[in-house]
Amino acid sequence: AQSVSQHNHHVxxxxxxxxxxxxxxxxxxxxxxxxxxxxxxxxxQLLLKYFSGDPLVKGIKGFEAEFIKSKFSFNxxxxxxxxxxxxxxxxxxxxxxTYKYIFGTxxxxxxxx
Amino acid sequence: NAGVMQNPRHxxxxxxxxxxxxxxxxxGHSHVYWYRQLPEEGLKFMVYLQKExxxxxxxxxxxxxxxEFPKEGPSILRIQQVVRGDSAAYFCASSPPVGxxxxxxxxxxxxxxxx
Numbered sequence: 001a002q003s004v005s006q007h008n009h010h011v012x013x014x015x016x017x018x019x020x021x022x023x024x025x026x027x028x029x030x031x032x033x034x035x036x037x038x039x040x041x042x043x044x045q046l047l048l049k050y051f052s053g054d055p056l057v058k059g060i061k062g063f064e065a066e067f068i069k070s071k072f073s074f075n076x077x078x079x080x081x082x083x084x085x086x087x088x089x090x091x092x093x094x095x096x097x098t099y100k101y102i103f104g105t106x107x108x109x110x111x112x113x
Numbered sequence: 114n115a116g117v118m119q120n121p122r123h124x125x126x127x128x129x130x131x132x133x134x135x136x137x138x139x140x141g142h143s144h145v146y147w148y149r150q151l152p153e154e155g156l157k158f159m160v161y162l163q164k165e166x167x168x169x170x171x172x173x174x175x176x177x178x179x180x181e182f183p184k185e186g187p188s189i190l191r192i193q194q195v196v197r198g199d200s201a202a203y204f205c206a207s208s209p210p211v212g213x214x215x216x217x218x219x220x221x222x223x224x225x226x227x228x
Contacts, residue, residue, distance in 0.1 A: 004155065036219070043116070043221035044204065090155065099146065099208075100169070101217065103155035 002027045004093050006104035013081050014112050021076040021107050023065075023091035030096035033074040035065055038106075039087045047089075050074065051096070061085070083113045117142075117207050117220035118187075125226045132192040132199070134223045138207030145188040146217060147180060150202040162188060195227045 005024045013019060025031065035047040048059025055067040065076045074091060091104040118137040126132050138145050144163055148156040149172075159172040162182040173180065177195075182188040192199055202224045206217035 006155075034216075044219035046216060046218070049216060092156075099144070099161055099215075099217075100158050100172075101146075101148075101156070103148075103157070105153065105155040 002093075002102050004091055004102050004104035006089075006091055006107050008107045009105065010108050010110070012110045012112065015083055016080050017111075019076070019078040019081045019085070019109070021089055021091075021109070023074045023076065023104060025072050025074065025091075025093040025102075027072075027093055027095065027102070031093050032096055033065070033067060034092040034094075034101070035059065035063070035074070035076050036090045036092060037087045038090065044090065047076070081109075081111050083111045085109060086111045117205055117218055119203075119205050119220035119223050121223060122221060123224050123226070125228065126195045127228050128196055129194050132195050132225055132227075134190040134192075134203050134205075134225070136188040136190070136205030136207075136220060138188070138205075139218055142207035142209055142218070144208045144210065145182050146206045146208070147188075147190050148204045148206065150204060150222075152201070156204055159190075192225075195225075197227050200225055200227045 003026045007022045033050040036044040037047050038044045048057045050057045050067045058064045063078050088106045088108050090106045092101045094101045146161050147159040150156045160180045161169040177193045179191045202222045204222045205220045208215050208217045
């Protein structure tokens, strides 16, 4: 079955700590991968996406993610978080060339000032 | 450039009433998608529409739910005779015509509470 797993449901970090949020997917075939962020009271915004090419993808606000095909993973990283990174983060996958996104359950990140 | 607009942002209905959720896509986008997010779950695909056409409604419940995207005006997700289990956040996304690099852009969601 097609699915996305985000193992960390809640993460609490202090400012300047490093962040890594896990994302594993189950999907047959070529995939496109996405990370979205939802700040409190706002809509989902695209952080970064992977379609093809360099498996290390850089996004906005200092985030990056690495696609490891052999592990079916697309973990999100940031070397030093800020209080303003407090939000919910969603990983999503879709079959290449298709439109149906499959989302993970999200990870709520709280950064302490 | 306005993003995807959804209204209302919050909607309260009593059991048995109808809920109408509206979505205006980004300018230049002709494709609309609806997703539902139940508490503690990820977003689940419901339906994909182009102007005047339903392309894929495989994620829609078989009864009480319908969606449209008329030639003029916003896309509407309609839930008839709501029940408590319909309480959720409903997100709309839009995109330009589907292509290899196309990305969906999401609205702020409508949070439906059924009493």
